[in-house]
Amino acid sequence: MRLRFNALAIALVMVSSMLIAACGAKAPAAEPTAAADVAAEATAAPAEEPTAAVAASADAVTIRYGLWDGNQQPAYEACAAAFTKTNPNITVKVEQAGWGDYWTSVQTGMVGGTAPDVFTNHLAKYPEFAAKEQLVDIQPFVERDGVDMKQYLPGLADLWGRDGKRYGLPKDWDTVSVVYNKDMMDKAGVTVEELNNADWNAKDGGSFGQIIKKLTIDSAGKNALDAGFDKSKVVQYGFVGGGSGGAYGQTQWSHWAVSNGFKFNDGLYATKYFYDDPKLAETMQWYADLNLVEGVAPTLADVKSLGATALFTAGKAALTTDGSWMIGSYVKDAKFVTGFARLPKGPEGRKSMFNGLADSIWVGSKHQEESWQWMKFAASPACANIVGSYGVVFPAIQSGVDAALKAYGDRKVDVSAFTAQATEANGTFLFPVTDHASEIGPIMDATMDSIMLGEKPAADALKAANDEVNALFQ
Amino acid sequence: MTIRTGAQTARRNEITWALLFILPSIIGFLAFFAIPSVRGLLMSFTNWDLLRPAKFTGIANYIKLLSDKEFLHALRVTAYYVVLNIPLQTVIALGMAVMLDRFTKSTAIRGILILPWLLPNIIVALLWLWMLDPTLGFINQVIMSLGFERQPFLGSVTQAMPTIAAINIWRHAGYTAILLFAGLQNIPKDVYEAAAIDGADERQMFMGITLPLLRPVLIFVLVTSLIGSFQIFDTIVITTKGGPVDATRVVYWYIYEYAFVRFKMGYAATISVALFLILITITIIQMRYFNADSSDLD
Numbered sequence: 001m002r003l004r005f006n007a008l009a010i011a012l013v014m015v016s017s018m019l020i021a022a023c024g025a026k027a028p029a030a031e032p033t034a035a036a037d038v039a040a041e042a043t044a045a046p047a048e049e050p051t052a053a054v055a056a057s058a059d060a061v062t063i064r065y066g067l068w069d070g071n072q073q074p075a076y077e078a079c080a081a082a083f084t085k086t087n088p089n090i091t092v093k094v095e096q097a098g099w100g101d102y103w104t105s106v107q108t109g110m111v112g113g114t115a116p117d118v119f120t121n122h123l124a125k126y127p128e129f130a131a132k133e134q135l136v137d138i139q140p141f142v143e144r145d146g147v148d149m150k151q152y153l154p155g156l157a158d159l160w161g162r163d164g165k166r167y168g169l170p171k172d173w174d175t176v177s178v179v180y181n182k183d184m185m186d187k188a189g190v191t192v193e194e195l196n197n198a199d200w201n202a203k204d205g206g207s208f209g210q211i212i213k214k215l216t217i218d219s220a221g222k223n224a225l226d227a228g229f230d231k232s233k234v235v236q237y238g239f240v241g242g243g244s245g246g247a248y249g250q251t252q253w254s255h256w257a258v259s260n261g262f263k264f265n266d267g268l269y270a271t272k273y274f275y276d277d278p279k280l281a282e283t284m285q286w287y288a289d290l291n292l293v294e295g296v297a298p299t300l301a302d303v304k305s306l307g308a309t310a311l312f313t314a315g316k317a318a319l320t321t322d323g324s325w326m327i328g329s330y331v332k333d334a335k336f337v338t339g340f341a342r343l344p345k346g347p348e349g350r351k352s353m354f355n356g357l358a359d360s361i362w363v364g365s366k367h368q369e370e371s372w373q374w375m376k377f378a379a380s381p382a383c384a385n386i387v388g389s390y391g392v393v394f395p396a397i398q399s400g401v402d403a404a405l406k407a408y409g410d411r412k413v414d415v416s417a418f419t420a421q422a423t424e425a426n427g428t429f430l431f432p433v434t435d436h437a438s439e440i441g442p443i444m445d446a447t448m449d450s451i452m453l454g455e456k457p458a459a460d461a462l463k464a465a466n467d468e469v470n471a472l473f474q
Numbered sequence: 475m476t477i478r479t480g481a482q483t484a485r486r487n488e489i490t491w492a493l494l495f496i497l498p499s500i501i502g503f504l505a506f507f508a509i510p511s512v513r514g515l516l517m518s519f520t521n522w523d524l525l526r527p528a529k530f531t532g533i534a535n536y537i538k539l540l541s542d543k544e545f546l547h548a549l550r551v552t553a554y555y556v557v558l559n560i561p562l563q564t565v566i567a568l569g570m571a572v573m574l575d576r577f578t579k580s581t582a583i584r585g586i587l588i589l590p591w592l593l594p595n596i597i598v599a600l601l602w603l604w605m606l607d608p609t610l611g612f613i614n615q616v617i618m619s620l621g622f623e624r625q626p627f628l629g630s631v632t633q634a635m636p637t638i639a640a641i642n643i644w645r646h647a648g649y650t651a652i653l654l655f656a657g658l659q660n661i662p663k664d665v666y667e668a669a670a671i672d673g674a675d676e677r678q679m680f681m682g683i684t685l686p687l688l689r690p691v692l693i694f695v696l697v698t699s700l701i702g703s704f705q706i707f708d709t710i711v712i713t714t715k716g717g718p719v720d721a722t723r724v725v726y727w728y729i730y731e732y733a734f735v736r737f738k739m740g741y742a743a744t745i746s747v748a749l750f751l752i753l754i755t756i757t758i759i760q761m762r763y764f765n766a767d768s769s770d771l772d
């Protein structure tokens with residue numbers, strides 16, 4: 001940004017001086033247009049000088065590396081330091097920005113020529129970047145250096161390939177579990193074992209639904225199972241979902257829906273979604289009715305204002321569901337005993353989305369070879385072990401997972417709910433990777449919000465949305 | 475050899491200086507208005523997706539726009555906002571202006587009135603977002619302490635738009651009042667004196683003198699605030715992001731969403747051109763209808 005501004009400023013100074021000179025001679029009527037064109041072009045031209053200057057001297061290269069999770073920044077800075085030790089000519093500069101700003105800056109950076117060389121990518125984002133020719137196909141590098149794809153947990157590496165090309169090496173994975181407030185459970189007489197063995201269905205919520213009710217308390221001290229429970233005066237909710245979840249509902253509704261028999265589509269790069277599946281509709285209706293009908297969960301407005309995590313850690317709700325990357329936040333922020341329990345058993349068993357991040361190299365990078373070296377290291381056992389030892393996320397390589405488990409164990413945090421889910425047969429389903437994600441997003445956000453707010457019945461809203469989504473693939 | 479008269483030289487100097495003085499504005503106008511406008515118009519005939527070179531697609535975007543229900547929804551939502559915003563804001567501002575004119579000459583009070591307008595829009599929006607928060611917000615604490623149920627405000631489909639309108643009325647009413655106040659000061663006091671001698675009361679003077687003589691200023695205020703109101707965006711970015719559902723998905727948000735979320739820069743430009751045509755039509759009608767350039771004082 002600063003560079004562009006400077007270019008504009010210089011152009012403006014040049015233009016003004018030209019014009020002042022012109023003023024002495026003849027009428028400058030025609031000048032400003034041409035001159036302003038120069039100014040406009042100066043702003044439009046990508047700022048290429050700084051990277052080019054560095055490229056000239058091959059033995060001192062700085063790679064810019066972007067990530068959005070501030071919790072992981074120290075871990076990757078440690079990786080970067082270890083990397084520079086073995087590659088003294090390459091320095092990695094880690095740049096972090098929150099999820100929203102991160103993607104805005106990556107995208108505008110691609111247009112303006114200032115995107116990071118290597119950046120953490122997401123499965124909902126990369127297919128579009130790849131289609132728009134913004135990512136380096138790393139398959140040739142992988143073959144040249146003989147990177148072993150089998151070192152990663154099964155399924156993770158495949159998510160990043162398409163038609164023989166490859167756009168990322170897996171770095172980590174995550175699953176979803178139930179997060180509970182132990183103090184509230186004790187008070188209500190619900191045991192962790194009960195919670196771990198709970199079942200769920202979309203009709204009445206199963207025994208999990210009963211637990212939620214038991215944990216919902218009104219101002220008179222009655223729980224939602226008692227006669228005379230007043231749902232307009234709830235002081236403690238039994239459950240708080242992470243909002244409406246949009247197109248994927250990763251930590252919100254995907255585990256409920258899939259354990260109810262729903263599937264998003266027919267797999268990697270499918271061209272048709274099944275959002276109109278009645279299995280999803282009844283799941284969403286149950287999920288929305290927790291607030292709309294039962295009053296055992298806060299309103300969507302409350303969740304949107306603070307976030308489910310904040311409501312939970314502030315002691316407003318007894319249970320929530322969240323991803324394994326949030327473990328540290330819960331343990332750190334909650335002023336009560338908190339723990340992680342298995343997802344309830346749905347009609348089709350326990351199901352969690354299995355999602356993973358990877359790094360990608362931007363095509364505009366002036367140092368693709370060095371970028372590849374860093375990316376390869378970030379997805380190697382050496383870095384995975386470092387990242388694992390920080391205990392913030394589960395690395396994509398088993399030895400890293402072991403390091404993470406040890407780190408959590410040292411902090412007396414039991415994360416087996418997440419790992420058991422990941423290793424259980426048919427315990428996970430993959431993030432639905434398809435084209436048009438950036439257009440599916442707004443459609444499904446509005447649709448899921450309308451269901452959660454009770455504006456439309458789930459079945460109607462999802463039918464209409466599914467038609468709209470599938471029309472994108474026509 | 476021609477001989478220059480002193481007058482000619484002076485005139486030439488004047489033009490040179492005049493051009494020099496307006497130069498910054500001309501550069502600004504070209505760089506930030508004229509050139510982007512032309513580029514935007516050209517863009518509207520392409521399928522530009524920001525990252526790959528644009529391809530000319532003729533009037534395909536315009537044909538799509540004609541059957542775009544969400545665009546119509548965006549227009550409706552925007553119109554709803556304008557209807558909520560402009561009348562109330564103008565009436566409140568007019569009331570404040572008349573009171574300023576009649577009861578006080580204090581510059582301190584005038585200063586306080588435009589204070590909200592001096593704050594950046596983003597700050598105002600953040601401030602109100604926090605104050606109106608459904609769980610922690612000050613306003614809801616007050617509502618609850620008075621024994622009422624707390625309100626979702628920006629989190630509710632029905633309340634979101636009126637809430638945004640209220641925020642912007644709060645921000646703009648004072649500024650509008652100052653503009654109207656300036657207009658009021660131009661109305662000769664002897665007209666009021668004459669009316670008072672004839673026995674007119676305050677209400678009659680307001681309807682018979684103040685309003686008609688204020689018309690040029692009032693129209694200026696109406697035209698500019700109407701255009702400004704159609705351009706509602708920043709408050710929405712901060713508070714609702716077009717939601718809940720699509721309750722506040724105004725035209726500008728819709729354009730933003732297409733350009734920077736869906737990467738359809740070409741189509742976003744097409745919507746912008748359509749909005750431009752709508753605004754210019756409204757403005758022409760307003761100017762014609764209200765005879766903006768003449769005052770009853772003439």
